[in-house]
Each structure stands twice: as structure tokens, then as C-alpha cells.
Amino acid sequence: MLSELEASTLARVEKTQTQDELEAIRVEVLGRKGTLAGISREMGKLPPTERADLGKQLNAAKQTLEAALEARKAEFESVALAKRLDGEWVDLTIPSPGVRLGSLHPITQIQMEIEDLFRSLGFAVLDGPEVETEYHNFDALNIPADHPARDMQDTFWLEGGNLLRTHTSPVQVRGMERFEPPLRMIAPGRVFRNETVDASHEHTFYQLEGMMIDRHVSVGNLIYFMKTLLTAIFHKEVTVRLRPGYFPFVEPGFELDIRCLICGGTGCAVCKQSGWVELLPCGLVNPKVLRMSGIDPEKWNGFAFGLGLTRLVMMRYGIDDIRWLQSGDLRFLRQF
Numbered sequence: 241m242l243s244e245l246e247a248s249t250l251a252r253v254e255k256t257q258t259q260d261e262l263e264a265i266r267v268e269v270l271g272r273k274g275t276l277a278g279i280s281r282e283m284g285k286l287p288p289t290e291r292a293d294l295g296k297q298l299n300a301a302k303q304t305l306e307a308a309l310e311a312r313k314a315e316f317e318s319v320a321l322a323k324r325l326d327g328e329w330v331d332l333t334i335p336s337p338g339v340r341l342g343s344l345h346p347i348t349q350i351q352m353e354i355e356d357l358f359r360s361l362g363f364a365v366l367d368g369p370e371v372e373t374e375y376h377n378f379d380a381l382n383i384p385a386d387h388p389a390r391d392m393q394d395t396f397w398l399e400g401g402n403l404l405r406t407h408t409s410p411v412q413v414r415g416m417e418r419f420e421p422p423l424r425m426i427a428p429g430r431v432f433r434n435e436t437v438d439a440s441h442e443h444t445f446y447q448l449e450g451m452m453i454d455r456h457v458s459v460g461n462l463i464y465f466m467k468t469l470l471t472a473i474f475h476k477e478v479t480v481r482l483r484p485g486y487f488p489f490v491e492p493g494f495e496l497d498i499r500c501l502i503c504g505g506t507g508c509a510v511c512k513q514s515g516w517v518e519l520l521p522c523g524l525v526n527p528k529v530l531r532m533s534g535i536d537p538e539k540w541n542g543f544a545f546g547l548g549l550t551r552l553v554m555m556r557y558g559i560d561d562i563r564w565l566q567s568g569d570l571r572f573l574r575q576f
């Protein structure tokens with residue numbers, strides 16, 4: 241009878257499909273109120289010799305069945321584990337999508353291009369402080385305190401009489417003070433004006449100052465360098481014209497315009513129907529300015545120009561609002 245129970249239970253265990261079915265069999269046969277426990281209880285009524293014999297058989301059957309249940313349970317567990325691993329499988333050999341490379345800000349890019357060009361023409365690239373003295377920003381450029389030209393540049397004054405430089409021209413002063421002529425230098429950098437910000441005005445923007453001092457510098461030399469510069473920037477020959485322009489540190493002073501690159505000169509919204517775009521203030525350095533910085537205007541003269549890097553970037557890429565440039569907006573920056 242015991243061996244029959246053992247055989248039939250083993251067969252049932254073999255056929256189980258789930259852990260729950262398996263557990264039900266365990267409770268039914270091996271549980272505290274199970275079949276084997278029942279037999280064990282009946283055993284008490286037997287005479288001692290038979291009792292010992294049956295006891296041994298009972299123990300053996302119990303061990304066999306427990307082992308079979310354990311083995312079947314392990315099978316279920318390994319199938320479940322295999323299934324889970326299959327679901328969580330990751331292909332480590334798939335190539336990664338890669339990191340997104342950053343890029344330089346369009347103003348930095350154009351600045352570097354212009355630096356490369358001028359270096360190839362024998363110019364040094366100078367740097368100067370953004371917090372300037374009143375002397376370097378104004379007086380040394382022939383703009384004394386009572387001069388109306390000071391009003392052309394709304395200034396952030398700092399405590400103690402210093403200021404945030406309103407243009408890169410103070411760096412030409414520092415260059416003249418420090419180096420002997422002949423002198424060729426450019427000075428790119430950040431400048432500040434106390435302006436109300438709108439689509440075409442920023443309180444913070446970028447300029448690139450240029451200066452050349454030599455024995456017989458002419459307006460012809462100035463035009464040559466400016467045309468070389470503009471051709472390199474726009475990758476095509478540009479037509480330029482000079483109009484008189486007033487800056488106290490140059491004499492004569494000019495506004496250099498280029499024929500509109502959008503319409504070719506016939507008139508459009510960018511050039512306000514005039515066919516020309518104002519781009520570069522420039523001129524021959526005022527002898528007074530040379531003298532103030534220790535250069536003898538009887539022996540030397542030169543030209544200077546100021547290039548609005550921010551304006552140039554806007555023209556090059558057709559950006560219609562200056563505020564994009566310092567927005568930090570990645571949707572904008574990722575285009576460059």
C-alpha cells in the first residue's frame with residue numbers, strides 16, 4: 241500500500257505543470273494532516289515489531305517523495321529563471337549612438353577666422369581688460385570729459401571712476417603704449433553699453449579692433465586691408481564704399497559700407513532698400529592720439545578700424561534678433 245502511494249505520487253509530481261500544483265501535492269501527501277501523517281498515526285495501533293518495520297518504510301517513502309518534490313521544484317525555478325533572463329537580455333555588442341559633439345559659438349568661430357587671417361598678414365592679436373580706466377576708454381582716444389562724443393556711447397560707470405569698456409579701442413591705446421611702431425595689431429573682445437535690449441541692441445556684444453602704424457599709411461592701404469578682410473569673411477569679392485564718419489580718434493574718419501550681399505545692390509529689407517549695408521567704422525589715426533600714447537606723428541601714421549563681430553555673425557547667418565546670440569538656447573546653438 242505504501243509503495244503504491246509512493247509510485248502514484250511520483251507519477252503525479254512528474255506531470256505537474258506549475259509550482260502551485262506541486263505545492264498542493266506536497267500538502268496532501270507530506271503535510272501535517274497529509275496521507276503519510278495519517279498512516280503514521282495509525283501505526284500506533286500495531287504491535288511493536290510491525291510498527292518498527294512500517295516506521296522504516298514510512299521514513300524511506302517520505303525521503304523519496306521529498307527529494308522528488310525538491311527536484312521538480314528546482315526544475316520549475318530554472319525554467320522561470322531562464323525565461324526572466326531571456327526577457328532582460330541586452331545586446332552589449334550593439335554600437336552606441338555616440339556622444340553629441342559640442343561646437344564653438346558662432347561669434348567665437350568668426351573671431352578665430354579673422355584672427356587667423358590677420359596673423360597671416362603680420363598682425364599680433366592683443367587682449368585688454370574689460371574693466372577699463374576712463375583714460376584708456378575715452379581721454380586717450382581724444383574724447384575728453386566734456387566732449388559730446390561721450391554721449392554716443394552709453395556707459396556703465398563703476399565705483400571709483402572705472403567703467404566697463406564701451407569699445408575695443410582702448411586696446412589700441414594699450415598696444416601703442418607698450419610696443420614701438422611699426423605696429424600691426426587686432427584686439428577682439430567683449431564690450432558693454434548701457435542700452436535697452438531689443439532685437440538689434442544688446443548691453444553686451446563683441447567687437448574686433450584693428451590698427452596698423454607705419455611710415456606712410458594711406459586710405460588706400462586701409463581699403464586694401466578691409467577688402468581682404470571682407471572677401472575672406474563672405475567668401476566672395478565685395479564692393480565697398482566709404483562715407484565720411486565722425487570718431488574723435490580718427491581723422492579722416494569713415495563709415496565703410498558693403499554692397500548688400502542679399503540683393504546685390506538692387507534694394508531689399510536687409511539694406512533698407514539702399515543697396516548698401518553699414519559695416520565698418522574706420523579711418524586714419526588722429527595725430528593727437530598717436531602723440532598721447534608716445535608715438536611721434538611726424539614720423540608715423542596709421543589706420544584703425546572697428547568691426548562689430550556680433551553684427552557680422554547676424555549678417556552672415558541671417559539672424560534677425562541679437563538676443564539669440566546670448567540666449568544660451570541649445571536649439572539655436574546646435575545649428576552652428
Ligand code: PHE
Pocket residue numbers: 406407408409449487490521522523544545546547
Ligand atoms: N570704437 C568705435 C566704436 O565702437 C569704432 C571705431 C574703431 C571707429 C576704430 C573707428 C576706428 O564706436
